[in-house]
Amino acid sequence: MPDAVNLSLFLAAAMLLLIVPGPNMAFVMSHSLAHGWRGGLAAALGISCSDLVMTFMVSAGVGTIVMSWAPAFELLRIGGACYLMWLAWQAVKKPARKQGCEVKLESFGSIFIRGMLNSLLNPKALLFFMVFLPQFVALGRGSISFQLIFLGSLLALIALVFHAVLGVVAARLGRTLREPRNRPLANYAFAAVMAAMAARLILFERPT
Template identity: 50%
Template sequence: MISLATLALFLLAVLALFLSPGPNMAFVLSHGVAHGPRGGFAAALGISSADLVHTLFAATGVTALVAAWPPSFDLLRYAGALYLLWLAAQALRSSGGGLPAGARAPSSAFARIVRMAFLNNLVNPKALLFFMVFLPQFVDPARGSVPLQLVQLGVMLSAAALAFNTLLGACSGQVGRWLQRRPGAEKFQRGLLALVMVGLAIRLLLLDRPAMPSALSATPVQGS
């Protein structure tokens, strides 16, 4: 069982991470602007779902096995960049990037955004390595099963991410609704979405593979 002191430290660290601009924040904001609050929530849901998968990978050792194979980082980032560029092309080709003011994203659009956010997070090699390096720092082997503690931490991180990104999506969604009342709003929203996807793709392509020895041999910190 994770101690309250360790849990408090973990949540503070997670909050600091959420407040730092990153690809997930950009993904949620852009989809909130383009599709309204419901679109922002869909992006948040997809990201948190992928976080749960990353947690399971870290807890079962899958992430360590992937990281130990040198070509995996490049394969993941190239796949992720290609996927993001495809999303950018889809946004530009779409006949309806935004929604009328006050409208709800249809179920098909909602599911599509969830799927896009899920896959975008899942194939991000930095996210994969983050869960392998970050979560074990808050695990104390003396307090029970290490995999179980990793899962508990990952679930809490995913829930916190869902709450934070949902709020972020709601705020950006209100901006999107305001833009819908302006001339040329749909074209602007589609262009913004495509621009963000291209920017995230370039970011992935420019990533350097981090040094992994410390990650693979990291010693968990002791909880109080």
């Protein structure tokens, strides 16, 4: 178990990282605006589950093996960008296809999977876990793997609560957008966010 000092620093760093606007925050808010608080909660759960997956990858050393293969970063980056652009295209097609009829909201499960893939297909998310978690491990305080899993699980839990609250707030603000007459605008706004995230992944998320 990490000592009290490391744990306190970890909690402070985690909260600071969460409140800084980033792709996960944009992802949760866009789904909350488009699908209500359930959409935001599903996205938050998906992101937190991906955090747990990456935590276990780091603990088991899989993350290091994956990222040591030179093309892995580029494949994940391009794959993630293509996935986000596909989501944007699907959103753009909806207004034309469903004009004049009641629009069916995305299922909880599909948004949950989107949340997981959004994080898992961002190579710098895995690099972040590989760099961030070990800083707060206390040598001589038990198994390093256990400490990494504990810290990663704690981060996933904090992120889940933060993003769930953010989703509820965004959903309240987005009620007007979800009215049938404004639905095309909501879909275009969602598509714009997904496209912007894809552009960010291609243009700025390069290996350093």
